Amino acid sequence: MSNSGNRRTRSHKKKTQIKREKSERDRDDREKVARYLEKQATQDPFGRFWRGWIESRRHLDALLADLPKAKKSDWAPRIQALLRIPASLAAEVGVGISAGEPWNLNEEALLQWPAAAQIFRALEAKPEIARNLAIEATASAEAVAQSRIEGSTDDFPPAMIEEWEKDWGAAIAKKLAIELAKPPGVSLRVRMRADRDGIRRELEARKDALSTISPVGIRFEGYKAVMAVDSFEKGDFEIQDEGSQLLALAVLDPSRVIPMLLPTPGDPTPAFVGEFPKKGMPAQTVIDACAGAGGKTLAIADFMNGKGRVFAYDIFQSKMAALRRRIGKAQMTNAKAILLESGAETEALKDFFEKADAVLVDAPCSGWGVLRRNPDAKWKENYEELEKLPELQLRLLNLYSKLVRPGGRLVYSLCTFRKAESEAVVKAFQAENPGFHSLGGGYLGPHQTDGFFIQIWERKVDSK
Numbered sequence: 001m002s003n004s005g006n007r008r009t010r011s012h013k014k015k016t017q018i019k020r021e022k023s024e025r026d027r028d029d030r031e032k033v034a035r036y037l038e039k040q041a042t043q044d045p046f047g048r049f050w051r052g053w054i055e056s057r058r059h060l061d062a063l064l065a066d067l068p069k070a071k072k073s074d075w076a077p078r079i080q081a082l083l084r085i086p087a088s089l090a091a092e093v094g095v096g097i098s099a100g101e102p103w104n105l106n107e108e109a110l111l112q113w114p115a116a117a118q119i120f121r122a123l124e125a126k127p128e129i130a131r132n133l134a135i136e137a138t139a140s141a142e143a144v145a146q147s148r149i150e151g152s153t154d155d156f157p158p159a160m161i162e163e164w165e166k167d168w169g170a171a172i173a174k175k176l177a178i179e180l181a182k183p184p185g186v187s188l189r190v191r192m193r194a195d196r197d198g199i200r201r202e203l204e205a206r207k208d209a210l211s212t213i214s215p216v217g218i219r220f221e222g223y224k225a226v227m228a229v230d231s232f233e234k235g236d237f238e239i240q241d242e243g244s245q246l247l248a249l250a251v252l253d254p255s256r257v258i259p260m261l262l263p264t265p266g267d268p269t270p271a272f273v274g275e276f277p278k279k280g281m282p283a284q285t286v287i288d289a290c291a292g293a294g295g296k297t298l299a300i301a302d303f304m305n306g307k308g309r310v311f312a313y314d315i316f317q318s319k320m321a322a323l324r325r326r327i328g329k330a331q332m333t334n335a336k337a338i339l340l341e342s343g344a345e346t347e348a349l350k351d352f353f354e355k356a357d358a359v360l361v362d363a364p365c366s367g368w369g370v371l372r373r374n375p376d377a378k379w380k381e382n383y384e385e386l387e388k389l390p391e392l393q394l395r396l397l398n399l400y401s402k403l404v405r406p407g408g409r410l411v412y413s414l415c416t417f418r419k420a421e422s423e424a425v426v427k428a429f430q431a432e433n434p435g436f437h438s439l440g441g442g443y444l445g446p447h448q449t450d451g452f453f454i455q456i457w458e459r460k461v462d463s464k
């Protein structure tokens, strides 16, 4: 055989050998993972939960709700703490996590990530850390926030930080990291029929608990047990973020809210100026097109003090059922939940085209503005799915804008500050719909409130 023939044979043998070794290694790895999972499933309840959470697309809240009650109240704060700030917490509880972990781990490696179990156990040994971080904005949470002020963005996946920096620059990205790592406070929306200051007194809160952002809001920085008082039983207030309250108000009266929206996210929200009409806002016909479980539907209906009408749509039966229950409990006779079929919305709605005074499209989005409430989301972000969002958002805006009457308003809102979903979608909608002119828009939070983007248009009177 020629020299070159020998070389080819040797190289072929070598390749076959490398392939065989790799496939053996893969098989070993698979077996190792299977053994590990089996052990976790039988021996370690936290391991079982961890595995379930990583493998499932379900939200952490839903998984926690499946736990027995006592276990849930025991675990929830610890798991929240673990997910909210794994790296910074590591220093406090004495666990070593190398730079980049766990964000550089794939799903299988994450399942086996020993630091999670280690941190969980450390939190078990020092429950005050978990309690402090997850429930109260106390000294240790402040210390962690301080470490970020000094420049650490370790607790967010690098791809997320990169996008914040690309969209907003390094200084704002750092502000966002600081704000979104803090535990959220508790905010209340007081019903029109109730007395805000009276409820504040009933909750034994100081005067400065009255929100400066929402004219019907009360705000607690840390955890506050608000469900034990009579007025909660009577339904005189709802637990709701002040940003959501303002958004509901923007649908009915944009002139009060537009001046509070900022050109960039991450800064404190300016105070609400003026009085809220005691008898409520004038009656209007409003569509809440992506209502979900209807937090904003209920706020809009209450702001009109039982007058006008709010039609709430969604494509999920379970969400509409939950909203119907809430409407009944709150006795909001001016709100109605209507289930739509995805793809068949136009057919169902064409008789209502150009009938609404205002339409809210609170569109599905990346949810990065609410990461403090959902710290698990940053662990499971699917960047391919994110790319599809702007197309969906534009489709929903084009679809539901048809319901707006000439002279009526269209409100687009997101609980995120990603420019691809906010400003880029606004630009695309505007280019396709010259019959709508912008009344204004901008960002809210994430600071005291969750992070929102809100854009408001008016349909020109002579538009077709």
Ligand SMILES: C[S@@+](CC[C@H](N)C(=O)[O-])C[C@H]1O[C@@H](n2cnc3c(N)ncnc32)[C@H](O)[C@@H]1O
Pocket: 289, 290, 291, 292, 293, 294, 295, 296, 297, 313, 314, 315, 316, 319, 340, 342, 343, 345, 362, 363, 364, 365, 396
């Ligand atoms: C960001 S969530 C809305 C949150 C809600 N407004 C609230 O206050 O809790 C977006 C909602 O849009 C719904 N959705 C998705 N596609 C839809 C469609 N074609 N028509 C109506 N709603 C849709 C989702 O099911 C989801 O509940």
